[in-house]
Amino acid sequence: ETGVTQSPTHLIKTRGQQVTLRCSSQSGHNTVSWYQQALGQGPQFIFQYYREEENGRGNFPPRFSGLQFPNYSSELNVNALELDDSALYLCASSPTYGLAQETQYFGPGTRLLVL
Amino acid sequence: KNEVEQSPQNLTAQEGEFITINCSYSVGISALHWLQQHPGGGIVSLFMLSSGKKKHGRLIATINIQEKHSSLHITASHPRDSAVYICAVFLDSNYQLIWGAGTKLIIKP
Numbered sequence: 001e002t003g004v005t006q007s008p009t010h011l012i013k014t015r016g017q018q019v020t021l022r023c024s025s026q027s028g029h030n031t032v033s034w035y036q037q038a039l040g041q042g043p044q045f046i047f048q049y050y051r052e053e054e055n056g057r058g059n060f061p062p063r064f065s066g067l068q069f070p071n072y073s074s075e076l077n078v079n080a081l082e083l084d085d086s087a088l089y090l091c092a093s094s095p096t097y098g099l100a101q102e103t104q105y106f107g108p109g110t111r112l113l114v115l
Numbered sequence: 116k117n118e119v120e121q122s123p124q125n126l127t128a129q130e131g132e133f134i135t136i137n138c139s140y141s142v143g144i145s146a147l148h149w150l151q152q153h154p155g156g157g158i159v160s161l162f163m164l165s166s167g168k169k170k171h172g173r174l175i176a177t178i179n180i181q182e183k184h185s186s187l188h189i190t191a192s193h194p195r196d197s198a199v200y201i202c203a204v205f206l207d208s209n210y211q212l213i214w215g216a217g218t219k220l221i222i223k224p
Contacts (some may be wrong), residue, residue: 042201065135090158106158
């Protein structure tokens with residue numbers, strides 16, 4: 001069991017709405033990354049947080065934003081939802097900055113459907 | 116051309132067969148990651164490689180840094196091995212993780 005939890009498991013929103021997805025990292029992990037996985041595709045890196053600061057960002061518009069809290073839990077916020085935002089959103093935590101040499105531990109994901 | 120290419124995209128085999136999934140990449144990396152994704156989305160980390168070979172149970176992963184190629188092997192395959200297997204690389208220029216599209220493996224009893 002990875003210890004990374006995400007909530008909610010499923011969510012339905014309409015275009016233009018805002019959504020907040022939550023992730024609780026595995027104990028002792030100070031780095032969290034968020035990924036978007038559209039149906040039938042590999043996950044796309046959204047951003048990474050290390051000790052409450054954004055540490056890296058993929059090719060996602062500013063309406064995708066995040067937060068990491070002092071207990072290293074994290075949120076992904078998406079404003080002005082578009083139909084193409086429908087996807088599985090994965091959170092992954094790791095114990096060190098940069099991820100280069102450490103395994104990431106994935107949560108079960110939140111499945112978002114935008115109508 | 117994608118930075119990470121996996122082959123085959125789909126693979127169906129009989130129980131007991133030896134399975135090989137390949138991953139090629141075109142960028143400089145610090146490490147390569149093999150992951151398993153089951154229906155419903157759960158992702159499990161299998162291996163992290165920066166050189167050589169790793170073995171865990173019936174799974175073997177190899178990487179050739181010079182050729183920019185990695186393989187994941189499954190010996191004595193079993194229907195419970197049915198899943199999508201994903202290769203992902205850590206870029207050595209930043210902290211991004213670039214994912215392949217995955218290989219969908221079905222093992223028939």
